[in-house]
Amino acid sequence: MPDMNIASHCTRLQCQAGRAEKIALRWVDADFQPTDYTFADLERESNRCANAFAGLGFGKGTRFFIYLPAQPEVYFAFLGILKLQAIAGMLFSNFGKQAVQDRLADAGAQVLITKQGLLRRIRDILPELPVLQTILVTDLEEDEDQRIRSYPKLLAGQSTAFTVEPTAPETPSVLHYTSGSTGKPKGVLHIHGGLPHQQMTVREILQLAEDDIYWCTADHGWVTGTTYGITAPWSLGHTMVHFGGNFNTENWFRLLQEQRITVWYTAPTALRMLMREEDKIKGQFDLSALKRMYSVGEPLNPEIIQWVRRTLDKDIYDTWFQTETGGHMIVNRPGMPVRPGSMGKPVRGTAAAVAVDGVIAEQPETVGALWLRKGWDSMFVEYLNMPDAYRSKFHGDWYDTGDLAKIDSDGYFWFIGRNDDVINPSGHLVGPFEVESALLEMPEIVDVAVIGAPDPLLYEKIVAYITLKEGAVWDRKLELRCRIHITNRISPIAVPGEYIVRDRLPKNRSGKIMRRVLKAEYLGQDVGDISTLED
Amino acid sequence: MDVLQGLTEVFRMVFEDDSIELTRAMTADDYDGWDSMSHVTLLMAVEDHFGVTFEDWEVMNLPDVGALADLVQKKL
Numbered sequence: 001m002p003d004m005n006i007a008s009h010c011t012r013l014q015c016q017a018g019r020a021e022k023i024a025l026r027w028v029d030a031d032f033q034p035t036d037y038t039f040a041d042l043e044r045e046s047n048r049c050a051n052a053f054a055g056l057g058f059g060k061g062t063r064f065f066i067y068l069p070a071q072p073e074v075y076f077a078f079l080g081i082l083k084l085q086a087i088a089g090m091l092f093s094n095f096g097k098q099a100v101q102d103r104l105a106d107a108g109a110q111v112l113i114t115k116q117g118l119l120r121r122i123r124d125i126l127p128e129l130p131v132l133q134t135i136l137v138t139d140l141e142e143d144e145d146q147r148i149r150s151y152p153k154l155l156a157g158q159s160t161a162f163t164v165e166p167t168a169p170e171t172p173s174v175l176h177y178t179s180g181s182t183g184k185p186k187g188v189l190h191i192h193g194g195l196p197h198q199q200m201t202v203r204e205i206l207q208l209a210e211d212d213i214y215w216c217t218a219d220h221g222w223v224t225g226t227t228y229g230i231t232a233p234w235s236l237g238h239t240m241v242h243f244g245g246n247f248n249t250e251n252w253f254r255l256l257q258e259q260r261i262t263v264w265y266t267a268p269t270a271l272r273m274l275m276r277e278e279d280k281i282k283g284q285f286d287l288s289a290l291k292r293m294y295s296v297g298e299p300l301n302p303e304i305i306q307w308v309r310r311t312l313d314k315d316i317y318d319t320w321f322q323t324e325t326g327g328h329m330i331v332n333r334p335g336m337p338v339r340p341g342s343m344g345k346p347v348r349g350t351a352a353a354v355a356v357d358g359v360i361a362e363q364p365e366t367v368g369a370l371w372l373r374k375g376w377d378s379m380f381v382e383y384l385n386m387p388d389a390y391r392s393k394f395h396g397d398w399y400d401t402g403d404l405a406k407i408d409s410d411g412y413f414w415f416i417g418r419n420d421d422v423i424n425p426s427g428h429l430v431g432p433f434e435v436e437s438a439l440l441e442m443p444e445i446v447d448v449a450v451i452g453a454p455d456p457l458l459y460e461k462i463v464a465y466i467t468l469k470e471g472a473v474w475d476r477k478l479e480l481r482c483r484i485h486i487t488n489r490i491s492p493i494a495v496p497g498e499y500i501v502r503d504r505l506p507k508n509r510s511g512k513i514m515r516r517v518l519k520a521e522y523l524g525q526d527v528g529d530i531s532t533l534e535d
Numbered sequence: 536m537d538v539l540q541g542l543t544e545v546f547r548m549v550f551e552d553d554s555i556e557l558t559r560a561m562t563a564d565d566y567d568g569w570d571s572m573s574h575v576t577l578l579m580a581v582e583d584h585f586g587v588t589f590e591d592w593e594v595m596n597l598p599d600v601g602a603l604a605d606l607v608q609k610k611l
Contacts, residue, residue, distance in 0.1 A: 030564035069567060094568060117567035120552060246563045247571045248596065273571075277595070426572075480583060483576040488551045492572035 004192040005167035007082035009235035011043035012164070019237045026213075027072050028255060030245035037072065039237070042079065045072075047162035049080025052154045053111070056134060058086060060165075061172070063107050065089035066220070067100060067114040067122075070242055073138050073151070074220055075230060077113050082173055082192070083164045089175040089187075092221030092428075093118060098438065098489045101125040102184050103177050104132060107384060113151065115139050121488070169193025174231075175384065176223050178323040179431030181421040187384030188223075188323045194378030198232035201328040201347055205319065206294065208238045208263060213289070215241045215255070216265040222428065223323040224296050227378075228265055232327070249277045253285040260289035267297040269426035271304050272457050275311075282311055292334060294319055297427020298459040299415045302340035318344060320415070322401060323429075324393070326378030330413050343405065343413040350376055354407055358395060367416050370405040371398040421515050423452030424460045428493045432515065435496065438489045439464060442482055444472035449505050449513040450496065453522055461497035465505055465518050474501045507534045538585075538604045538611075545580045549573070559601030585611065 014024070020040040027035045037045070053062070064081045066088065068074050081088040089107055091100060100122050104112065109129070113136045114122075126132065126147075136151040143149045173192045177185040202208055206228070214233055218224035233240055241259050245251050247270060256264065274281065293308060293316040300318035308316045317332040320343045330352055332344035346352040351373035353360045361368050374397055383390045393400055404416040423430045432450040439448045447467035455461035464482075468474060479499055486495045506517040511534075520527040543557045550568050563569045569577065578594055581587075581603070587610040597603050 030562075094570065094572065115567070120554070121568075244564070250596075476579075476583065480576070480579055483579065484549055484551070487549070487568075487573055487576055492568075492570070492576065495572075495576060 003164070003166050004169045004171070004195065005082065005085070005164050006173055006192050006195050006231050006235065007046055007079040008164050008167070009195060010079055010231060011039060011046055014039040014234070014237045015043055017237060022237065023239045024234055025072065025075060026239065026241045026259065028241060028243050028259065032254065032258065034259070035072070042076070042234070044160035045076035046079035046083055047160050048155050048158040049077050050083040050162045051158040053080060053084055053086065055158070056154075058084065058111060060085040062086040062111060063089060063109045063175070064111045064113065065091055065104060065107070065109045067091040067093060067095070067112060067118055068138065069093040070220065070244055071138070073113070075242075078220070078226070078230060083162060085165060085167055085171050087172050087175050087189070090221050090226055092219055092491065094491050094493065095221075096487060096489045096491055097122050097125050099434070099491055101128055103187070104129050106184070107175060107187055110134070111136065113138065119148070167192050170381070172381070174226055176226070176323045179422055179429045179434065180389070181431065181433075183431075183433055185431060185434070186386055186389060188380045189382050189384055190326050190378065191381055194326045195231065195235055197349075197377035198227050198327040199236055200349070201331075202228070202232045202236055202238070204348060205317075205328050205331050205333045206263060206265070207334055208233060208236070210237070212262045213239050213241060213260055214263045214265070215243070215259070215261045217267065217270065218265070218296070223321075223326065224265070227327055247273070249274055249280050253281050253287075256287055256290060257285045262289050262291045263294070264290060265294040265296065267427045268295055268300050268304055269298065269458055271295070271308070275304070275307050278311060287312060287314070290314055292317065296321070298424055299341070299343070305338070305340045318342075320344070324380045324399070325372065325376070326380060329372060339412050341414070343415050345411055345413065352413065353398070354405055355395070355398070364409040365406050367404060367406045369419055370401045370403040370413070371395070372401060373397055374399045421451070423450070423462050425455070425458045425462060425493055427459070430462060430494050434490050435462060435464065435486065435494050438486045438494070439466065439482060441489070442478075442485060444469055444478055447505050447513070449515050449518055451515050451519040451522060453498070453519070455497065458497070462494065463498045463500065463522060464496035465500050465502055467502055467505055474499070509534055538607050539600070541584055542581065542600060542604055542607070545577070545584045549577050549580050557600050559599065559604060561600045562598065581607065587611065
């Protein structure tokens, strides 16, 4: 059986292929101090982690979670977890306590790797997580108790040799959570056998060459950050830059210039923010090393493509995929004429179609549900603990993406919108249920419905319709309290940008709030069939 | 009014963290959770606390807490 272990492909196999001394990771901290790690370093450091985890009694199938901002420990621990054939759950470091609790509890997390600044946020939820045995803290010098342990102390003295057991393709690997229209986020489980598809897309879409220096700005808490920010490029021996600083126009361009980045993978919202500060960058930075750019997370509007061409003199290619697909599905790429605003065409080996009422449409330009024929390597294997939700995503041989699209007569796909209530601010999917639940915790609010609405910067913003308790007054102070509550409870990404107070919210006769009615009203569209509306 | 002390109170409230001790040199990179996404809420809280109003261009690229404190001081 060929060893499908993703981490082995990222480390040992690269060393065996003659890349032991090639730089795998150039870590640039917030002060722009670079530290290089070769593929041999990756092998050693991930082995130390694997040995440390195994020494605590953890092994195949253990559910680890990494709750850290970008820092080298993330990548070493991630690869160490995979070497152990344990499951690496990835959390965005900006998640608030409820978001973390929901994910750890649902997954039955046994180990959490974090830092003191983030542990502070979630200390009071730890009693709610009895299965969580061990918390490894990257900046703790001494163990706090049997549960909260010093990670550096644990790693000290660990062997840098570790033998990875042969790993079957169907072995679970990475766990990300994604939002849906209803209920809490769903755990999307991937397997080691997903790697070949991801590698194919690095070769054919990103088209990384041996000497490229590649930067993916996505956080490892999202699927792009793991697939295209860790596993797929390293499994093919490519050099990646990771940056420890926050988003800032000058900082990003300084990084591009100083590190001689050749291929840059980022997101439309970031580019729109850069566009607003064009004066600060135009002609100020040497981007001669940069060959091309890619975009992911939201539709890449034609204005950005034109701006990138005009201001940076580069081409940019939009890519589309989902947490569930694990890798690129529909893309633009060098060598294929780009139709600005289009998602592009399916990657090799992927069949995509548009379906209306469960039937695949034959006519070009038909708007319908975007379906993918199942069976590609990197397809998710389950929604954790939600088999019915998993099954509901499939229609025979087809996976329903939840997106709406159309296909033109030349086979280019065009994104229309979501087919559900999920909101996409800045490329991060937010489920309305999480936001509504948090707002309902405010004593002044008795009813709430959250919708997504177009936004010129974020692509979509969250709009909250609320009904106040009798006597309560909506003012700036209450808005601020709502914003702070959601920031700390869920994430700053989930904070509504607009609040609309209503005496009552439209509900059907079962009492379910009809978000689509509010959305239509907000957008000035026909509200459609309202026969089920209460009164 | 001690602006830095006032800002410390605001940061503690917004991030629900009473351990925060601001210094003028502190930047968003020094505190987990202070980033471009939480920045809007933070500024809104600063405006409320000090009774000032910021223009977008004034706060787009504040390099550190000291710059924010100076901006607040100028408007008081």
